Amino acid sequence: MHELPVTENILAIALEEAARVHARKVTAINLVVGDMSSIVDDSVQFYFDFLSKDTPAAGAALNFRRVPPQLCCAECDEHFDFKMEELEQGLACPHCGGSRLEMVSGTEFYVESIDVD
Amino acid sequence: MRVQVVREILSANDQIAQSNQRLLDEKGILAVNLMASPGAGKTSLILATIAATRGRARLGVIEGDLASRIDADRVAREKVPAVQINTGGGCHLDAPQVSRALESLPLEQLDILLIENVGNLVCPANFRLGAHRAVVIASVPEGDDKPFKYPGMFSAADAVVLNKTDLLPYIAFDLARFSRGLRAINPKAPLLSLSCATGEGLAAWVAWLLGQSQPR
Numbered sequence A: 001m002h003e004l005p006v007t008e009n010i011l012a013i014a015l016e017e018a019a020r021v022h023a024r025k026v027t028a029i030n031l032v033v034g035d036m037s038s039i040v041d042d043s044v045q046f047y048f049d050f051l052s053k054d055t056p057a058a059g060a061a062l063n064f065r066r067v068p069p070q071l072c073c074a075e076c077d078e079h080f081d082f083k084m085e086e087l088e089q090g091l092a093c094p095h096c097g098g099s100r101l102e103m104v105s106g107t108e109f110y111v112e113s114i115d116v117d
Numbered sequence B: 001m002r003v004q005v006v007r008e009i010l011s012a013n014d015q016i017a018q019s020n021q022r023l024l025d026e027k028g029i030l031a032v033n034l035m036a037s038p039g040a041g042k043t044s045l046i047l048a049t050i051a052a053t054r055g056r057a058r059l060g061v062i063e064g065d066l067a068s069r070i071d072a073d074r075v076a077r078e079k080v081p082a083v084q085i086n087t088g089g090g091c092h093l094d095a096p097q098v099s100r101a102l103e104s105l106p107l108e109q110l111d112i113l114l115i116e117n118v119g120n121l122v123c124p125a126n127f128r129l130g131a132h133r134a135v136v137i138a139s140v141p142e143g144d145d146k147p148f149k150y151p152g153m154f155s156a157a158d159a160v161v162l163n164k165t166d167l168l169p170y171i172a173f174d175l176a177r178f179s180r181g182l183r184a185i186n187p188k189a190p191l192l193s194l195s196c197a198t199g200e201g202l203a204a205w206v207a208w209l210l211g212q213s214q215p216r
Helices: A003-020 A041-051 B011-026 B042-053 B070-076 B095-103 B151-155 B165-170 B175-183 B202-211
Strands: A026-034 A061-067 A070-073 A079-081 A101-103 A109-116 B002-008 B030-036 B059-065 B082-086 B112-116 B133-139 B159-163 B191-193
Touching: A003 A026, A003 A041, A003 A109, A003 B002, A041 A061, A101 B151, B002 B011, B011 B030, B011 B095, B030 B042, B042 B059, B042 B070, B042 B112, B042 B159, B042 B202, B059 B070, B059 B095, B070 B082, B082 B095, B159 B175, B175 B191, B191 B202
Parallel strands: A026 A061, B030 B112, B030 B133, B059 B082, B059 B112, B133 B159, B159 B191
Antiparallel strands: A026 A109, A070 A079, A070 A101, A109 B002
């Protein structure tokens, strides 16, 4: 239920950055979202379409670049992508086979860039 | 034209979380964010912790719930300063709510602040509050698969409490499987098995908690 305030932040960032470069219109907002950040893309788009009416960002496309979390092996320091579906079969480090792993990323959530006219 | 931005969407929350933590540091208070499903035993653990640390540390409590004062009232009966936050439908606590709650707590008189987050294993992990430690409480009736299903939450924990171990004889719960799921995403957090109902295992939890305290 937290996509509404999150979308308000996205819109505010996009409008501020557009004003800074004296853009007339925001045509796209490019977001980076880690798979562990509990954000539902469709829900953000739904709120965005509603909130951005009558602003220079109306009709802008929201592009979500999903990034997988990285695991780091506690034994050998190898970094590799975490795949949710592999977790239950027993994850192991592809380098040394170690099973003590640390999630070191995956909660990314930022506006990477905007496209403007 | 493309404009590079790279701005954190939750930065407003994170800045307030940092100022919460600065205030807590100034006062020498250790703040712990307790996260769990509804019914895992967050409030029971808080009440048991109050009883077990009396005379050793001065506790304060922030209770987060969608609605009601039930939890804060239970804690206040133990003569411990408690503030209830009602999120009114919000699925997690955020830093501004904690900042307001800190204003109504007697910070000079506290050593440890326990913050009970909204019962939810998803988004509370994504909103910083300014706490020094994150603790996830799981419980035996929820099943041994929770680390597999909520890796984001379990990977963020500094300690994991497994509550209701008195029910192990009656419920198919494979402790080894739970532990394997936890270690696949979090190699460090101690796993503290206990029962708030019988008190078994509580001493290890209390020792961990007191061991995290800020030096005075």
